[in-house]
Amino acid sequence: MSRARNESAGVALLGGAAACCVGVVVALAAWLAVAGFAPFWPTSVVEVSLRDGAVVLGERVAQFDDAQVLRTSEIERIGGAYRRLRPDDIVSTALPRDVLAIELADGRRLFARDAGDAAALLAAAGAIESDVVERVAPNALGFGSRCMLFVKRVARFVAGAPDTSNISGGVLPALIGTLTLVLLMSVLAMPLGVATAMFLHQRRGAYARALRSAIDMLAGMPAILYGVLGLGLFVHGLGARVDAWFFADRLPVPTFGSGGLLWAAATLALLTLPVVVVSVERGLAGIPASLREGSLALGATREETMWRLLLPLARPAILGGFALAIARAAGSVAPLMLVGVVKLAPALPFDAHFPYFHPSAQFMHLGFSVYDASMASPDALRGVPRAYACAALLVLIVLTLNLSALVLRNRLRARQRMLEPA
Amino acid sequence: MNAAPVSVALSARDVSLWYGARQVLDAASLDVASRCITAVVGRSGSGKSSLLRCFNRLNDEIDGARVQGSVRVGELDAYARGASLSELRRRVGMVFQRPNPFPMSVHDNVGYGLRLFGLKRGAELDDRIEAALRVAGLWDEVANRLDDSALDLSFGQQQRLVIARAIAVEPEVLLLDEPASALDLAAMLRFEELLLQLASRFAIVLVTHNMQQAARVSRWMAFLHEGRVLEFGDTDAIFTNPHRRETEDFITGRIVSGD
C-alpha cells in the first residue's frame, strides 16, 4: 500500500522533528553541565621542550588545528603569559609528577618545578605566602583528591569575591545581587499582580476585555522595552525627582538618579506583572462558579468571598504565576543593562551601616556576568570558561527557584483535590 | 445467547476489553441482524459504548486498550492480523452521542468519507451527498446552504448531518452511541422515526439508556451489566419475560422512575 507508506514517511518526519526538540534540550543540558563545570576540574601541568632549547611549564588551555595555547607562569599580570606553540616547535612533552601549580588571590597562576622554584616565582611575582589561595601538585593527584579539589574550587567560586578586575575569583556579589533582585522584584510584583487579577476577575464587559487584551499584549512585549521604560521613567524621571527633593546636598552626584537595585527591581516587576496577572486570573477563572455562588448564598459579601474562598483556592495559580515571574525575571539581562547592572560592584547591597540596605546601590548580576565575561573580558581564555561557569550557576538558580515553586504548587493542588468529593 | 437472526451483519464473539488493568468487557457476544435495530441497554458504566467501539476498533485509538475475542462483519474478520482498519470503518459507520460536525461546509462534511475512499469532485460525489442527505431527512433544509459551515446548523440538524455523513459511504452496519440523549421528547420521537426508516437499509446498533426508546424502536435487544451480556434476544420477549433479575430490576426501575 503506497498510501500507508507515504503516511508512515510523513509521521517519521513529524517524529523526527519531535526527536529534534528532545535532542536540543538534552544537548543543551549536557553541554552546559560539561562546559559549566569543566573550568573547575584540575588539569595537568605539562612540561614542553621546544626546538630552540627552552623548556616551558604550563597548562594547556586551548587547542587549534595548527597550534596549542599554553598558559605559563603569570608573573607580571593575569592573562599575560600565554604561549602559542605549533607542533613543529615542540620537541617533547612530559608530565612531571612534582610540578606545583599555585594560584594567587588576584587570579594569577604560577607553575613551579619544586618548592625552591616556587619561592623564587612568588618573589618575582611580588606576592607573599598569604596571597596564595591554592597550592597543589596537580600531576600527582589521584582521582579522589582531584574531586576534592574540584569541590573546593566550586565552593570558592560560589562563595568567594571576585578579583579586582573580575577576570577570576568568585561570584558571590553577583549571586547575591541576582537573588536580592528577584526577591525585591517579587515583593513589588506579586501583591500588585494578585490585586490586579482580583480586580479584573470581578469585572465583565468591554472595558475589562480591553484591559485583558492589553495585559496579554504587555506580557509579550520585548524585555528591552521595559528597560527603556525603566531608564526613562524610573531612573531619569522618578530618580532625578527623588534626588532633587531628598538628596539635593549630594548633587550633581546622583543617588537614585542613576541605575540601581531598586529601579532594576521595579523594572523587572513591571516586566513580570502581566505574566503574574494573566496566570492568577486564569486560576481564579478556573474556580467553579458553584463554589462562589455557594459562598454568596451563605450570606458572604463579594469581598468576603474573594478573600476567604477564592484567594486561598487560587493559591496554586498564584504560585504558578510566581514561578513564571521568577523564570522571566532571573533570566532577563537586557533590561538590567539599562538600569544599573555593573561589571564590578564588590560592595553588597546590604551592610552594617544604617539603613543596612541600600536600594540605590549598583549591583552585579550573574546573567550580566555571563555577557561581560564572554564578550568583554580582557583575558578571553579565562573569560569564556568563567562565563560558562556563571551560566551553569544561573541556570541552576533559575531552575531551582522555578521547580520549587512548581512543586509547591502541585502539592497545594493535590491537597485541594483531596478536599473535593471523588 | 440464543436466537441467531436470519441474516447476521455483524457478529461479536467473546469480546473482552481492558483499559490498562481495568477490565471493561468480559466475553461479550452479540449478533447484529441486517435491516433492523439492535438495542444495547444497561446502566451507565456497564460498557455499552466500549462494546460499540470494539465493533469498529475505535478502541485502538485509546492508549492502553486491549481487546480479545473476535468481531466479524460479513466475511471480514475485524481483528485479524493485517485487517484493514479503514475498510472495517467504512463498512461499520458510527454516530456519536453529541453531534460532531467538522469545521467545514455541509457539503464537505457529508463528502468527507467519500473523498477518503477515492471519490473526488464531480457529479457522482454531489449525487451521493444529496442521496445521503435525503435519507437523513436533511436535504430539504440544507439544499441551498450546502456551502455554509456545518457549525452554523441547529443542534438537531447537526445530528442528522452526522448521520448523513456516516451513511454516505453506505456502511453495512451503523453504530449509534446514545444519539438521542440530548434531545427533547418531540425531537426524540421524530428522531426515532428516522431511525426506523434507516433500519430498512442498514443494520443498526443503538446504544441507549432509555428503555422506552429501546422498546419502541428495536427488534433485538442486549442487556449489558458490568461488562457482560446478561441477556440477548427479542426485545418484546425480554420486556415481557426477562430471564435475569438484573434485567428485570433495570426494566422495572426505569419504568417506576418514569424516565
Added chain:
Amino acid sequence: MFVLLLLCAIPAYLLASAASLPFAGQSPDWARLGILFGGSLRATLCALVFAVPVGIAAALFAAHFCAPRLRGWLRAALELLEAVPTVVLGLIAFASIAPWLATHVAGVVVACVVAPCALFAWGLATRTPRRRLGWMPLWGVPLVVAALVAGVVLGAGIDGTRFVPASPWNTLLVGLVLGVATLPTVYAMADDALAALPSAQTQAALALGATRWQALVTVALPAAMSGLIAAVCMAAARCFGETMIVLMASGNTPLGGFDWLGGLRSLSAELALELPRSAPSGAAWRELLLVALLLLATTMLLHAVARVMRTRLRARQVA
C-alpha cells in the same frame, strides 16, 4: 487602578517622550533606522526558518501520534528550555558554535536537507507498528543525530566559496540559536491550538475510516490553521524583540542587505548598546526612542495579528 496605569505606561511613555522632544532642524537618520529594522527582520526570518517547521511538526506529532505519557514529558522538557535565560544561549552561540560554524556552513546547509530526506526515506522503507512510533521522539534522537552528522560530513566535501561567512557572528548563527530559543514558544502555542480542537471531530474522522494521518491533514490541520498562524506570529514577535542572543551572536555590525552569512545589528541590540551611553534629551536619545517605538509598533502589530487569529480559532470551535 494604579497598576493598570502602570501597565499602560510603556506605549504612553514612549509616544509622549518621542513627541515631546523637538526635532530641532535635523530629521532622524531614517537610513540607519531602516538598516536596524532590516537586521531585526533578517534575524527573525532566519530564526523562524528553523523554529517553525520543527516546532509545529513536533506539536503535530505530539497531538496525534505521541504516546500520551511522553507528550507530558515533551512539554515539560520544552518548558525547561524556555526557562533557560537567553544570555546563556547567547554565550553558547558566541563562544562555542560560532568558531565551529565559521568553517561548517556548507555542512549545516547539507544537514538541513539530508536529515528530513533521511527520515522520509526511513519512513518509506519501514512501516513500524504504531505503538512504537509513539515513542519516536526518544529513540529517534540517535537517528536524527546520525542524519545530521552525515549531512555535516557530506557538506565538508563541498568547499564552495559561497559558503564562507564574512564573519563568524552572522545571521545564520543568530537564526540557529534564536530558533532554539523560540522553539518552546512555537511548540507550546501550536500544541495549545491543537489541544483546543474538540477530540470528537478527530474521533468522527477515524470512525469514518480515516487513518490518523488523514484525520490530521483533513480535519485537525485546517481547523487549527489559524492557531498555528498565531503561534508563528507570537514566535516572530519574540524573535523580533529578543536582545541578548542577537547582541552576542550577531557581531552587531549595522549592515544592510539580505546576506544570510553577513553580520547584522538589530533594533534591540542598538538599544542595549547605545542607551546606557547616551544622555537623556540629547539627539542620540531621541533617535533611540524612535528605535524603541519602531520595535514596539512591530511587536504590537504581530501580537494583534496573533490575537485576531486566535479569536478566529475560537470562533471555529464553537459548535
